[in-house]
Amino acid sequence: MDWIKSFQKAVDYIEDHISEPADHERIAQEMNVSSFYFQKIFSILCGFTVGEYIRNRRLALAGSDLLSTDEKIIDIALKYGYDSPEGFTRAFARFHGVTPSDVRKNGASVKSFARLSVSISVKGGSSMDYKIMKKEAFKIIAKEQRFEKIDDVQGRSDIPVFWTQCHSDGTVKYLTESCKKDGVLGRSVVGMCMEDSTVVKDFPYLIGAEYGGGEVPGGYKVVDVPAAEWAVFAINGMSMESIQQTWHKVFAEFFPSSQYKPAGNFDLEVYPTDSYNGEIWISVEKK
Secondary structure (H helix, E strand, C coil), X not given: CCHHHHHHHHHHHHHHCCCCCCCHHHHHHCCCCCHHHHHHHHXXXXXXXXXXXXXXXXXXXXXXXXXXXXXXXXXXXXXXCCCCXXXXXXXXXXXXXXXXXXXXXXXXXXXXXXXXXXXXXXXXCCCCCEEEEEECCEEEEEEEEEEECCCCCCCCCHHHHHHHHHHHCCHHHHHHHHCCCCCCCCCEEEEEEECCCCCCCEEEEEEEEECCCCCCCCCCEEEEECCEEEEEEEECCCCHHHHHHHHHHHHHHHHHHCCEEEEEEEEEEEEECCCCCXXXXXXXXXX
16 A cells, blocks of 8 residues: 555544544554654654644634534533533643634634545645665664654654753763764764654654764663665755754655655655754665
8 A cells, every 4th residue: 555545544544543542553544654763754744743633623623613503511521532511621721712612602613623634636746866775784872862753743842842952961972072984874963763662652762873892881771783785865954944844855755656655764855964954864765
């Protein structure tokens, strides 16, 4: 099954079970990827997380139910996963700008949030610099921090803060000076996103460099990166906007039209110390 159809199947599964507790593992099975990776793909393509999509769809449907049915407010709240009228009222008011009582008693207007229909195409005139490389196993020495997995897959605000901390506390300077200069990554500092299937609530993100041996200072760890085939994409510029645009193009244009799919093991953002451009490395396998 192609990339777009399988992604749409996952979205359709969400919609078919929108009033049930979200089963992220089951949703991801529709796309034949892990829960972690599906949430990452979803967030990059859509600009919001799976959790945000489900929450907004439920609140939009709740508003429609209030206008078009005689169901009690408490029953609608329970139907869409809220344990108390108070919690439902707060969430409903944040989304719609009015309370459920305002809608029921006064016919106040509510907001819509459309069901997601996936349509991704490669547009003419758009180019992407990439290469496919096979690399032997290597090691990364890094500092690690864990970030929320379900509602903030990419740590959209926290990961940049982690980078700022590592610049200010000397971590990046240490990595730059001690990295393995003649290794797979050369003189580069990397941001590494790993899937941890043993932990449900969060995932590890590491800032590191290729490890060439020697003493490992306190606060650092060494991670083995296995031999893999990598799709490597050029980032033109080092701004957050250019990095995010490259990620989006990878999942919106490259994977839908290529013979590869993510292997789901490691993603690297590689930042050479002697260049203003970077690279995204994604471990891949044939579809």
